[in-house]
Amino acid sequence: MSKKVLIIQHSSGVRPAYVTEFFAQHQIPFQILHIYDPECELDLPDCQTTDYLAIVSLGGPQGTYEDGEYPYLKWEKSFLAAQLALETPILGLCLGAQLLADVIGGHGHLGKYGYEVGYVQHTLTQEGKQDPIFSKLFEEQENEPLLIMHHQDSFDLPPEASLLAYTSNNYKAAFRFGSAYAVQFHPEASFTEFNEWVQRKLAKQPAAYKDLDIDEILRQARENEPKAKKSRRLFFETWWNLISKA
Numbered sequence: 246m247s248k249k250v251l252i253i254q255h256s257s258g259v260r261p262a263y264v265t266e267f268f269a270q271h272q273i274p275f276q277i278l279h280i281y282d283p284e285c286e287l288d289l290p291d292c293q294t295t296d297y298l299a300i301v302s303l304g305g306p307q308g309t310y311e312d313g314e315y316p317y318l319k320w321e322k323s324f325l326a327a328q329l330a331l332e333t334p335i336l337g338l339c340l341g342a343q344l345l346a347d348v349i350g351g352h353g354h355l356g357k358y359g360y361e362v363g364y365v366q367h368t369l370t371q372e373g374k375q376d377p378i379f380s381k382l383f384e385e386q387e388n389e390p391l392l393i394m395h396h397q398d399s400f401d402l403p404p405e406a407s408l409l410a411y412t413s414n415n416y417k418a419a420f421r422f423g424s425a426y427a428v429q430f431h432p433e434a435s436f437t438e439f440n441e442w443v444q445r446k447l448a449k450q451p452a453a454y455k456d457l458d459i460d461e462i463l464r465q466a467r468e469n470e471p472k473a474k475k476s477r478r479l480f481f482e483t484w485w486n487l488i489s490k491a
Contacts, residue, residue, distance in 0.1 A: 248298045249274035251290070253321060255281055255305025255340055258445060262433045264301055267481045273298070280317045281305070289320055292327035299334040299488055300325070302341025304431060308398050309343045309353030322348050325425075334488035335425040339396055342420075342427035346400035349422050356399035358414050360453060362443070363462035364391050364469060366413040367430075373409035376421065378483045382476070391473035392418075392430035392480070393466065395442050399429070424491075432480040436470045 250268060252261050254277055261277060268275045279285050290296070302325065312318035326348045328335060337345040343353035367390065373379045382390050399416050402408060410418040412429075419428045431439070443463060446453050466473075 247274060248296060249276050251275070251297045251300045252277045253300065253302045253341070254279050255303055255307060257281070258306070258441070259304045260438065261301075261303060262435060262438050263477050263481070264303070264433045267478075267485075271485070273485075280321060281315075286317070289317075290324065292324045293331070295331060295333075297328075297333055299336065300328055302335065302337045302344060303433070304339030304341065304396075307340060308355070309340070309347045309400075310355075318344065329423050329425055332424045334491065336484060337425065337427040338433060339429060339431055340398075342429055343398055343400045345422070345425050345427045346402055346406075346420070349406060349425075350403040351406065352401045353398060354400065356397050356416060358416060359456055360397045361394045361412065361414050361416055361429075362454065362457055362459070363394060363439075363466055364473075365394055367392060367410045367418050368413070369410050370408050372407045372421075373419070376407075376409050377487055378426065378480070379409050379419065381483050382479055385479060386472075386476060390476040390479070391469055392428070392432060392476060393434055393439055393473065394430050395434075395439060396429060424488075426484065432477050435474070435477075436466050439466055 250273060252264060252275055254261060307315050307318060322344055325335060325345060347353050369379055369383055402420055406420045406422045408417060408420050412418050416429060418430060440463060443459060
């Protein structure tokens with residue numbers, strides 16, 4: 246059996262979006278694991294499997310600290326830990342990043358600074374400036390790549406992890422550990438997905454964005470979509486080229 250990329254999806258409302266588009270364009274085989282589906286429990290991969298070229302863990306509405314309510318998150322943490330030990334390339338996006346933080350000895354938690362939504366300013370750390378993915382991403386986009394945020398949860402990291410970037414709102418934005426990259430932002434999401442998340446949150450929790458000008462955030466996201474598309478493409482191309490050479 247030829248190897249493929251495993252995409253772990255945590256919610257029907259947080260789709261792979263550009264992740265699958267990128268893999269399809271580059272003829273990279275992939276499989277989506279709908280981990281939130283109870284029927285999926287019968288098909289969970291063995292933690293020690295070597296069947297995957299890489300693993301992408303998507304975002305979702307769950308918190309890493311809610312694994313009592315969502316027991317499949319306990320399995321995923323064990324799976325990611327085993328795959329890190331096997332040096333399988335892993336990319337964690339939002340919730341996926343928080344799960345990786347838990348796995349390596351950090352801690353996912355409710356963020357201290359409220360919701361972070363839309364395009365924010367990212368600053369590279371010294372390690373980020375030397376990182377092959379983030380140095381290229383920032384250099385080619387004049388230090389202003391458009392990497393969209395939609396989160397309230399965050400994470401702490403152990404000393405062994407390399408913090409690569411943080412945001413103007415004091416949130417950690419990206420880290421590297423072993424064969425894993427983890428980002429709080431959503432490089433897979435276009436304005437379409439982002440707007441769906443915002444409208445869903447407004448319908449369920451109207452006060453969630455009370456400290457934000459959400460109409461202006463949406464306007465900026467819509468207007469900047471052409472540049473954001475380039476950021477998404479560059480991020481995934483650079484990541485994939487890096488892990489393909491390893």
